[in-house]
Amino acid sequence: MITSVAASHAKGKFATDNIFGANAAAVQAVAKYGKDSVTNATIGALLDDNEVLVCLPTVEKVLRGLPIQEIINYAPIAGLPDFQESVIDLAFAEQKPEAYVKAIATSGGSGVIHHAIWNYTEIGDTVLTSDWFWGPYRVLCEDKLRKLDTFSMFDEQQRFNLNSFQTKLTSLLEKQNNALLIINTPAHNPTGYSISDDEWTQLLDICKESAKNPDKRVILLADIAYIDFAGEKQACRAFMRQFSNLPDNILVILGYSMSKSFTVYGQRCGAMIGVSSNKDIIKEFEDINQYTSRATWSNINRGAQRMLATIHKDQALLAQVDAERDQGYRTIQERAGIFTAEAKQANLKMLPFIAGYFLTIPAKNPEAVCNKLHDDLIFAVPLGKGVRIAVCAVPSRKIKGMAAKVAAAMAAV
Numbered sequence: 001m002i003t004s005v006a007a008s009h010a011k012g013k014f015a016t017d018n019i020f021g022a023n024a025a026a027v028q029a030v031a032k033y034g035k036d037s038v039t040n041a042t043i044g045a046l047l048d049d050n051e052v053l054v055c056l057p058t059v060e061k062v063l064r065g066l067p068i069q070e071i072i073n074y075a076p077i078a079g080l081p082d083f084q085e086s087v088i089d090l091a092f093a094e095q096k097p098e099a100y101v102k103a104i105a106t107s108g109g110s111g112v113i114h115h116a117i118w119n120y121t122e123i124g125d126t127v128l129t130s131d132w133f134w135g136p137y138r139v140l141c142e143d144k145l146r147k148l149d150t151f152s153m154f155d156e157q158q159r160f161n162l163n164s165f166q167t168k169l170t171s172l173l174e175k176q177n178n179a180l181l182i183i184n185t186p187a188h189n190p191t192g193y194s195i196s197d198d199e200w201t202q203l204l205d206i207c208k209e210s211a212k213n214p215d216k217r218v219i220l221l222a223d224i225a226y227i228d229f230a231g232e233k234q235a236c237r238a239f240m241r242q243f244s245n246l247p248d249n250i251l252v253i254l255g256y257s258m259s260k261s262f263t264v265y266g267q268r269c270g271a272m273i274g275v276s277s278n279k280d281i282i283k284e285f286e287d288i289n290q291y292t293s294r295a296t297w298s299n300i301n302r303g304a305q306r307m308l309a310t311i312h313k314d315q316a317l318l319a320q321v322d323a324e325r326d327q328g329y330r331t332i333q334e335r336a337g338i339f340t341a342e343a344k345q346a347n348l349k350m351l352p353f354i355a356g357y358f359l360t361i362p363a364k365n366p367e368a369v370c371n372k373l374h375d376d377l378i379f380a381v382p383l384g385k386g387v388r389i390a391v392c393a394v395p396s397r398k399i400k401g402m403a404a405k406v407a408a409a410m411a412a413v
């Protein structure tokens with residue numbers, strides 16, 4: 001009897017998602033012990049202090065107020081022109097580099113990663129990211145018959161490890177002509193780290209060094225999915241100015257996501273923003289990525305695009321959204337602040353957290369630590385080398401005391 005009819009490249013693939021697995025265990029515990037007794041630190045979405053999913057009120061108002069045709073109709077493959085313009089403004093704010101810049105609508109930030117892998121690496125190539133990374137990067141690479149390699153994100157002093165980055169990039173470009181680098185900053189998932197402006201300068205210098213060879217191309221995908229929860233708007237975008245006047249063989253792509261910025265995770269809308277000093281490279285960027293959109297998902301949610309453009313066009317609405325989001329940012333920072341202070345007291349080593357939805361504790365046996373935490377009805381996500389705590393989802397009252405329990409669980413396993 002046959003057990004598979006799949007094509008050879010698809011055979012044996014299945015998506016294991018330890019995040020949803022950990023969440024399922026928390027949901028079971030809630031059913032048994034009640035919501036108040038359980039700490040569910042697995043969810044990658046902003047929950048309020050009653051653990052209800054937050055929708056920014058102005059986003060809800062604008063979305064619900066759209067004419068039904070603007071919600072149900074198709075959009076152009078590359079996105080509504082208003083959306084394309086607005087999203088560039090929102091992504092860069094006042095930090096737009098001197099370069100040609102174009103945006104196309106994508107299925108969230110995930111869509112950007114998909115297109116970048118497909119269109120800027122060869123089948124069999126390797127994509128480079130940091131060793132702490134969002135798990136789907138690997139699936140996205142492997143499904144497209146690429147590999148994923150990593151550099152060490154932090155050195156012994158917990159500083160961003162530019163040496164490791166340089167070593168890996170140099171050796172990658174000895175083997176292939178295009179190097180796609182996925183750099184998730186600011187407010188990195190899962191650590192909460194943000195690369196400083198000075199580190200950005202050095203990182204770009206390393207890329208420029210590699211790009212001195214005209215046969216080589218560096219495609220730098222800055223995954224900015226958490227940028228609107230990273231701190232002061234201009235300060236956390238200042239690095240983008242450094243994308244001015246780069247050599248022709250360095251293409252920067254910003255991966256912009258509405259999921260967190262507008263709290264519309266399931267609406268599947270984002271943008272791939274190309275930045276180049278060469279007009280032809282940007283024309284090519286528009287052409288090839290639009291083509292891949294047509295071939296992958298056709299067009300993107302019109303309502304979400306219209307909502308973003310409507311908010312962007314109206315100063316008052318935009319200010320309201322910024323203020324509402326800022327409230328969410330401050331809530332998360334307060335939660336992370338409690339955890340960080342208590343971790344210090346408990347001698348619990350964390351990776352350097354600056355902002356964002358998550359913080360991470362390095363651990364030798366993350367699975368065992370997470371299982372041990374179940375005794376305290378605390379649910380977190382085991383990663384390869386650590387435990388991820390979703391501060392975006394846990395109210396401050398439940399964060400209190402958590403670091404000591406994590407420290408105890410680490411000591412017990």
Ligand code: PLP
Nearest residue numbers: 108109110134184189225257259
């Ligand atoms: N990049 C990172 C690091 C993420 O954590 C996420 C979502 O969790 C994304 C990109 C993409 O999100 P979406 O496809 O919902 O926009």
